[in-house]
Amino acid sequence: MKNTTLLYLSILFLSITNAFAQRYTAIKGRVCSADGKPVESVTIGITNTSLGTTTDADGHFQFNKIKSGTYTVKVTAIGLMPEEKLVTVTAGTIAVLNFTLKENANQLNEVAISDTRKRYKVDNPSPGLRLGEPLLQVPQNIQVVTSDQLKDQQVFNMLEGASRNVSGLVLQDHWGNYALIYGRGDRIASFRNGMNIEATWGPLNEDMSFVDRIEFVKGPAGFMLANGNPSGFYNVVTKKPTGLTRQSFDFTTGSFNTYRGTADLDGNITSNGKLQYRLNLMGQMAESFRPCDFTNRFDVAPVLRYKFDDKNTLTAEYTYQFQRMNAFGTAYLFSTKGYKDLPRDFTNAPSNTPAANIYDHSAYLTFEHKFNDKWKVTAQGAYFNYKQIGYSYWISSIKNNGDIDRSLGLWDAVNRNKFGQAFVNGELRTGAVIHRILGGLDIGDKYYIADYNQSGSLDPVTPFNIYHPNNGAVTLPTFDRATPLSERGKNTISTEKYQSVYLQDELGFFNQQLRLTLAGRFTHATTLDPYSGSTNNRQVTPRVGLSYSVDDATSFYGVYDQAFLPQNGNIFGGGKVKPVTGNNLELGIKRDWFGGKWSTSLSVYQILKNNQLVADPDKHGDPSASYMIQLGQTKTSGIEFDARGEIITGLSLMVNYAYTNSEISKDTDPANIGTPVPGFAKHVSNGWLTYRLQHGTLKGVGLSAGYMLQVDRRPWSLSGPADMPNYFRLDGGASYQLKKFSLALNVNNLLDAYLISGGHEDYLNAAGGTVYNWQAEAPRNFRLSLGYRF
Template sequence: MDTAYIPVRQSLWRFFLLFLFTGFFFGAAFAQTTGRLTGRVVAGAGPLSSVTIRLSGTRLGTLTDDQGQFTLANVPAGTHTLVASRVGFVRLRQAVTVTPGETTQLGDLTLNETAEQLQEVVIEGKNAYKTDIASSSLRLKTPLIEVPQNIQIVNRQLLADQQIFDMLEGVSRNVSGVTKQEHWDNYARLNMRGSRVAPFRNGMNVQSSWGPLAEDMSMVERIEFVKGPAGFMMANGEPSGFYNVVTKKPTGTTKGEATLSLGSFDTYRATTDLDGKLSDDGRLLYRLNLMGQWKGSFRDFEYNKRYTIAPVLKYKLSDQTSLTFEYTYQFSQMSAIGSAYVFSADGFAKAPRNVSTAPANLDPTNIRDHSTYVILEHQLADNWKLTGQLAYFNYNQIGSSMWADSARTGGVLYRNTSIWDAFNEGKFAQVFVNGEVVTGSVTHRILAGLDLGSKKYIADWNQSFPLYDSTTVFNINNPNYYLPARLLPNFDRSRSLQNRAGTNVLSQSYSGLYLQDELRFWQDRIRLTLAGRITTARDSQYGAGTDETVFTPRVGLSGSLDKHTSLYALYDQAFVPQSGVDARGRAFDPITGNNLEAGLKRDWAEGRWNSTVSVYQITKNNVLTSDPANPNYSIQLGQTRTSGVEADVQGQILPGMNLVLNYAYTDSKITKDTQSENVGTPVPGFAKHVTNAWLSYRLASGPLQGLGLSLGYQGQLERQPWGLTAGTASKLPDYFRADGTISWQNRRFSIALNVNNLFDAYLYSGAFYSWSNYYYWQAEAPRNFRLSMGVRF
């Protein structure tokens, strides 16, 4: 094991001694001159979440949770004015008195809707793009401005304004440094800080080698990007971070929305979102999201048919306890996987954008994706909450994939297709508790829990057929898309997938036990996070396996310069088990990673918009890359180091004007390698400079009330392709894409026209494939439009 990791037993002793010493020593050092405030905010429809609670004349504040509850700790004894506010509601001011060493319970505070809310054309409120608190599935009870880590959230309003249909589209543009890599059209691969970020759903790590199926946005409430390792969520994952897809849940308010969309390349889509109560007493709630889509393509004979069914039921057993049952079914039928890739011996972009490598008469690929959640939430006490989750994922794919055996000058391409039947199963369980303990004038925000997971992916890649013979060869400059019957593949599916897969089995089981204490000093001005996680992971790929138990510490420090500004620093660790062997039969060591990060966060204009600036350095040991002598195997590079600077701006900068603006500088290099000539060379698959913007303005009054205009761009400079080969002209050109929207909406109706790639640029990504001595790339769509019409009821 890498020396960067302290032996487990020794680390545990040091960690818990530090925990006890820091917490209780400082707690005893302060006299009990403070108390606590607790309460709940309600509106006509019930509990009200995301309400800002603050004490006038102090920097103390918080947000209400999903149950409308809040707690303020370390409140100086005496009389204060409590202010509760949320966009669309009348601000509430109430005098409160705090007694030293005691908890003052305020009961229910009622907020009333304003006339402005009744006429609001932006349904999500004025700060449509800004989110102040993470979802409960991220386990944090601390406002984002106080968390010692860079966390960025893409919410539902931003997804809707950009008309993003699924994770394969423009989600990445809204967060600094996130880029979408080439894809097979069945799952999303997003990179950040030099490597792939793991996909989570509702707080669970659902990543598999080729999955899960990219989520459709019809069922998504928000997407949370957590940068760098996060021991409170995982340790056995890439130190670049993860993104957490949060699905829609019942709100208790009866409402609905239906949307019809159409667009370029024969794209048609319909969605319905129903939310409400199934019982008069409001204990049984429901949410139902439905989606159906036919999406064509700018590439010939490429398409994707999808539909999604996502019902959710929530039952409140009592005021303290609730059970949520969630099921999602996604179906996708698409043209042959891999048809988006184009190959040429002449260089990049040597074919028209509409060229597809898939035969028109090849059978499609069908994917059926099921997921089920059961969530228990129980309020143990005013300041303690228990959450338990069970989840089951089942993914079944029947189809094929395309690649090229070789390419010749002049556009000649020798295509090949192989079967790609696959089954992916995931079983997950979590239980965690959030709570607070006060020792003197120090508040301890405790997070402790257990994670269990089991994943298994099996696939049949063992049957392949050439799509050419002596008389039929494909040419990208003069394509003939119909194969003669003699060349159509005839895959044998008479045996079960398990029998056909052979050693193509990838599995992982893991368990994680973690404890985190956020110590809050001097009326919450200083916050010290001490945490540790023990993770055991058993990983097996293609018949070779590993079994690792690792302790990963986490130390974070956050301080408030004032109630709107905070500084933070973080040290965290992660590890990634690596199964398999190299060409000589040697097993791979696990990746180990260390992260150092510091940043500045600030809310501006009374919290209407915020900014985050962070710097970081990630060191990864035992990194794998493709073996240049044998592409069927990998080799371990030794060590890579990724460092960078990131900046994000999000929120309402002027009345009616919302902005998302970000920039990232990333430098990722090989720092140690068995081949000395590789030291100092870039790591494949990142862009040194990434910048994006989305500016939206909507008129709130006058004869054109409800009219909105948006304009945005995506830019990448100094892009590194997936594969780097010395002596080849494989550097990718700079990337710039502009998009715009014109829309109108009122309380009930909306219409929006989005135009993407305004300048009709030929945009692509790819690499030089040294094994076959050709270039491959994927092109993006030329100028295109999407028109959506929605009604709320």
């Protein structure tokens, strides 16, 4: 702490002594419609330069590091006449330039409907990330996936490849209810609207119908939460009212008897625009390429926002998701001979496997108060209630001849989370130094109870043979549901409660050209779980970042951040589980190209993590046990590259590549040192290219193609050889937009390859041999969507 204080004072002194050196100015402003409403995504450029940007959700824009002089600032948007204004700027000042478009909000909405371009690039984080500055200036790798991009790929939910749009991410095995996404050597946490909602077996993965964007934050992020995984997190941002009146409807059909309908209704309830609404609806019925498998779901997501005035806003949001599906675990395949030993449409499940129901409720209440243009306070609370009435399918044993003993158990569960947050963003100046201040507190209370202790064999007399299957109806075990879950699951309750306060100061020197971030967070977290008992942790986690803008489009950064993660698990012999502690050291470069139309980022990093839990390869005489072991220290390092945006008019590109190496660096067992950590792929690359014709008789026709590549994959267990097959998937699509109508056809897995995910290697075999289990992905399949907007 003493050294940090000296560094702070030294830099402050140097900045003051250089206050009279050559300084640059800035130009900022706002674009509004004729009826006074902010206009988002309008292009702002400075003529005769390469500088360009777009307005944010509040209509604001800003250019930094502008030399003194007179400039012409131009506002352009598809279907609108461009507007220009002259502005003269002098050294060390910020010039303010506002535009009022001739069209009102509804007219601008019509223009937006006719725009056939897709937006893959985002310049600013959502308010939920609290940063209040452009992504280009943040000293961290943050990638944003837009709803436009997800719609181009016809992604329905978090289990269907949303992670392909970000470097280094791998979707691991799943049970059909929650998304298990790995990045930088471990599972990344799931956030929604800035709150950490991750649970051991949840939450229910978000349907994309109510999602505005997904922000992937690489590495620790003390400005969000310290008691999280050092590998990072993803933040799902839900749709909010825009103040514009617009509605859209989409209907999709496709392979495996897929039928899906969505509605997005956005508008004002009162004529003065103070009371706004957003309502998203979704209904889906879908079977599978596997026999007797299905997933049906529907969502209702209303949002109300009331603007008391220009300074005070209250937003109330509720989301309900219901999902009915086959029993959890029926998608897994098992063999002693290796991966892909069975046909990909094979199932071990009997024809009368019972279904599981999931009821997922969440509610938010957010209040924002702007003191002025520089200071704002946000307070929000949230309540999540996840209820599951289901069944869990697995196997108890397997022989080399293919005989298995199938087991079906109850999996009833309730997950209740309560959160509270309050934080303030502000800006002040001390001499020549500009301070961006962020501070606040976080409170969380997580509760989970489950009944997974009742199970029985589906094959008590005659084994089921995977090479000569009989998937007929069987006699199901008898379960007790008459006893309340609070009694049945009283020995499985796990809780986590935390309270934390944090303060961050980003010091801007030379008119924000050089930015130094100094931050710290204090967290008190208590946990309780049925295996390792209770824990009580108090931790201070510092954060130091440095970002330097070479010009208005290029920045270099470095960051050091710490995190810790309370965890639980069943260690053989009843050992106590220690929390994960870790730190991330990262360097990178970010650049916008061609007036901000597209961007690239390149980062290198190293994460040191202590006490990581992984699956215990030794079953200790209990084939059905789920023991864990705690590693000493793991080291994960890698390189990540992302590019996204509009390369030329009509041509949008997303491409990424990541090299990841994660291994045990310290351990009580010397034999483990150098062993790869489970659950990552050493080389991961993805791409998605879309081109839409802008002129001629075929105007509005679009073509798209994408790929997913994973090489040198590691299964999700510590034992066994790294023999998971490489992964390559090729997708394609075609679309057409004509005014308010759109038509899109996507074909996934064009090469009809046998693709697998979620590889394990466990010792379930009575003979002590390796048992491979995996999930097969769908063969070639299509989705056809028809949309209407007005």
